[in-house]
Amino acid sequence: MSTTAEPHLASEPSSGLTGLTDLHTDYLELIRARPEYERAEKFYQGMIEEAYSSPKVARLLSRSGLNQFPSFNLAHIAVDAITDSLHLNSVTTEDNDLDNVLDDLRDANDLDAEFPLLMQTAGKFGDAYLFVWPSTDESGNAVGVRMEPQDPRVARVFYSAENPTVMVRAIQSWETGAKETLTVRANLYYADRIERWAHRGKVPQDAKRAKWEPYTADGEPASIENPFGQVPYFHYRTARPYGTPLHVNAYGPQLAINKLVTSHLATVDYQSFPQRYALVDPSADLSGTQTGDFTPEHPTDGTAPEEPGDSQLDSSPAALWNLQGYKEVGQFQAANPDHFLKPFDRYIKAMAQATQIPFQAFDSTGDAISGESRRVANEPLYVRVESLQKDFGATHRRAYEFALTILDEGSASPVTVNWRPVRNINDLNGIQMLILKMQLGVPLDVLLAEAGYNSRDIDSWLANRPVEPTESSTADSGPTKEINPDERTEQQ
Template sequence: MSTPVEPDLIGLTFLHADYEELVDARPDYDRAELFYNGMIEEKYASPKVAQLLNRFGLNDFPSFNLAHIAVDALTDYLHLNSVTVENNALDNVLDDLRDANDLDEEIPELLKNASKLGDAYLFVWPDTDTDGNTIGVRMEQQDPRVARVFYSPENPTVMDRALQSWETGHKETLRIRANIYYADHIERWSHKGKVPKDPKRAKWEPFSEDGAPAYIPNPFGQVPYFHYRTARPYGIPLHINAYGPQLAINKLVTSHLATVDYQSFPQRYALVNPGADLSGPQAGDFTPEHPLDGMSPEAPMPSQLDSSPAALWNLEGYSQVGQFEAADPDAFLKPFDRYIKAMAQATQIPFQAFDSTGDAISGESRRVANEPLYNRVEALQRSFGSALRRAFGFALSVLDEPEADITINWKPARNINDLQGWQTLILKRQMGVPDDVLLAEAGYNSADIDQWLAAQPEPIPTVPDVQNQVSQVGDALEGVATNDDSA
């Protein structure tokens, strides 16, 4: 390995360009999170419509969020059962890593963030005491708006470096901090104030004000970042194709809510007859010229309009009355259903995940409908599992533990729990399909299958054996019933 060069000589080569790429990627991650949380701002073609909805208090109405289902429908199947090694002596080490870093809580959140944003990172580095001795390993999740990795242009599968950047202070005291992680060293930088776009105007300086050096050797020969992504080289939010339908649904719901009041309390009108005589008692009872009749203008007056059934309302001066019809709810509800279907089609998520009120379907039909979903879940398990395996392997090397074959055990996405499904498996077994394959197809994980088959003293009974046992039990019960009758 070549001798690392001091950061003031090579660090600026990548620093500014990497920082700009990190900053440019942030809006897309922000947008993905807003759509997932249902907090995307609605836009209207007409300013008058926006003003009208603002008057009704609907401009800030929470959206009818369905886009998150495109993420949750997949992550609900991402259950990590265990991380195991062949060397049983390392089980306690893995348990310590999990407990010290709260990985039982952090890993599910890491996988959800990777699915929601497209990218997420796990930073792995030694945890040291005041004397610099390694006492553990830090395994920390990092947001893609704070960290970004960069791959070799010659070999896109090799991680070349990673950048971590954050802000401290405010206004006059604002500082941009940045750490660059290479396979052989780490550089720490600082910039006073906002970083200008022009690299010639940027004034990055090595940072060592906290007592640690600006240049730190990396003795592990590897960038200590592990990339969880839904695509390569950088991920795509799993619900990105739901953005359009979600915006349409938001507009429909908001517009419908603006008309609900008019459906409950319609606006009414009365057309005045221009030739009507309006000098009667309804028109001017309390004009200055009206004779005193012992009634005070300030006192409540009895209504001349009786609301009882079959009563006749005498409306003087009006030729016609009526009410304005509110917008037909079907104008909103029918497109609403269509946009939900469009969201399911665009995101390739089964429609029943968005609408569970339809007719119940059989287990086999549901499995067929969910097959694309299962394939996508298994693809995510392979991608995320590879990053997890490398992260735990690096953590063991930091602790100077021997290399180990790490296995990531997921809860299977597919499972069979209905009679028809099990009958199909039994028929497959009669055709010679091995038991471990059938149990895996039924949805059991490989560790449990190996344990069960190893502990199985006798071959699993075939269909005829089961039928014979059922027949014998039936004959015995019939014999008991015959003896009772004879007695």
Template sequence: MPGTADLNQAYWSLSNARPAYERADTFYRGTVDEYHASPRVKRLLSRYGLTNLDTFNFAHVPVDAVANKLYLNNLTSGDPSTDALIENIWDENEMGLEAPILHRNVCKYGDAYVMVWPSVEDDGETISGVDLINEDPLTVRVFYDVVNPRKKTYAIKSWCEGEGNERQTFAFLYYPDRVERWVHPGRVTKVNKSGEDKWKPYTADGQDSVLENPLGVVPFYHFRTDRPYGEPEHINAYGPQLTINKLVTSHVATIDYQSFPQRYSLAEVGTTGPNYQQGEVDPFSPEDADSNPESLNTASQLEADPGTVWDFQNTKAVGQFAAADAKAFLEPFDRYVKALSQTTDTPFHYFDSTGVAISAESKKETNEAFNSKVAARQGSLGFTWGQLFTDVLDYLGVFADRVDVVWRPINSADSENDLKALLLKKDLGVPLDVLLVEAGYSQENAQKWAALAAVSTPTEIPNTTE
């Protein structure tokens, strides 16, 4: 049985990377904790239940904006029979549903994986099919050769099962030639008091702890936004989103005061301060307040609640305090949403669909940086998809030079200028099926329509003037 050197290194590398992925997920879902400059402010907001206020989450927009553009039209090898096999594998693994989830995870985490594992016949040797399984970076991590960073050396998949004393941590290491299976009782700690390494070979399912890898390669395909590991599309949105959360919470805390202002009554001159009669309380005196330092009433006996009245002895006059101006919250709110848009290269119209309408040409110019980012993602993910299916065909004994990915066009030809440009390309000799794909139609429909156009002839219109 191999030692645990690779295991420990891989496990702690995965564990150390996990918090960043979890943080990316909390920002995407809008469940990130709010930060407060003052503990007292946090206690005040908690008193009114505002620390658990659902946030106005904009951080998911940069993720979804890119992911929604990553739509696979087709995977093709150029050979009809091989393409039929690719389509069959795609459908058997429900990749029409799984691929969009994978693309969203890539954009959300920066990394995501597809595990390829063979379905083996009863003889134990013949590979009859393959399973394609989505894996997220919280449980899987691939490692690369130091000299050749494009070469995968091995991968780890780790997860936990059970609760309390029954809890176990599993870690499987996938090498090109073998799979090592390990189990650890309870949680894994970096330093065991006994100094004993508690990882043990896993054989509880009746199989050996080391299994042969029939594929001959590390069976995880790494989809990513960068190399060697990616970054979330919304990583630069974290700061603006935290500020937006604070503005929203603070604004909500003042809304009640706008409906029910804080009122006060003024005491007659000479009846306050040290001239209080015996038994009366100076409302501003901390000595008369609760001595508990965690209390919200340490500074005064006056209640700062909407609709309450500050009542003093020997009242001379009454009045009310003006609530905070909503502009103090709403104007910075809009600015931080714009900052979020700018820092993530996501056009502002993705955040404000009800704003002033802009022309198709202006929108096209605004989308240039965003479209370049989407094109880069299509290139990276498309290469991995092609590599994955080329290898899958090889596992099944079918040779293909390469498998190309056809993406849905980033932009569709929906403006007059776009259509004029396509007509100009047609006059220059660009094939009709290529033009239809550029216009936003699927590769399949484009080829069908081009074939129909090639065999059809225009009907001659009779001359009725003769």
């Protein structure tokens, strides 16, 4: 994903920079939001650090290297189960020429590959952005449109306090250099202008100590006119005004699972190689020796009389170990694996319940269920996916309409975003139910939609379907000629 979006547009700079107050406030809000986004990333990637109530336990695990063991990550499933169901089929209009323009935009920006990643980012963080701006040639003339997905850790939008549906500005910030050469760059995007700023060194919390300066080092003006009348950012979010990660409710169960897995692995060595003990008998006579079995009667065993003899402790099966001075021997019982595995299964169920993701998405080893049962179990997932299709689809539609405005290709033909239906019926019982509904008079387009076919395909199929003759059309074809019995006999 792109992390920088330098605007380039052949235009005169505006009269001045007026967003300094907004700049510092927006920048602080951007960096304050980063820790939660970083936390969501770590849970998604399975890189979250363990927390232990006992420092001694933490030291013991560190000594054995188990504190570096990768987590048994299941939290990402809460994101992937939803975003993997968000399949964008097409973006079209009712104008073939405009459809060609949309196809060119998609190909030029590689959106077939970038858009699924944008959906994954929105699901993982709760927020993702699409930056739309003219692409220019060396002379500054617009030759196309840039549609670049951006990470919420480098960009953030802001809404009107009076009307939360209106986006008033956006900020994008990134760093270049390090230590003495560190420079913090920031762009502010308004509906009428774009302001470019830079700050040498780390930005202090106190606005009075911050030393933001207009950025013109690349030869472009610090303030650039925005002739399009709207902020060129499009916000994909799972909630309003800002989204929440789809796996946020999996954080707790994932931490519990990590601790169970790590603790279980710490006991596996003791199950394979148990610790043993021997109780000494204080009354035992230890005056004898147990160093070997060499005697003059065994001169051919290869051991010289002056050398230590072989041990009498034989490790072969059914051998008896004759231990001198010990009253009792035994081994310590390792921890029962059920103490870890049973809670492990319960926490997986808790994760499924907390995230409203079907349990079979986390554990596919259970008993097979029927198609109808699976659809009932998946209903909460279907509802969430369809809700995101509406929200993401509306944002995607506005982004394409803005791109067409930049290209001066505005049209009365609306842009339509077509998703692959998340619901589908492909089992025998489901198809038989559709047939029964058809016999009861349910329209064919409704049945095809229930089966999971795309509305665009359904319209195309029904439009090309041959018209079946009806009783009224047969009656309109004219009266049927009656043939009397004599004429029938002559014809025969």
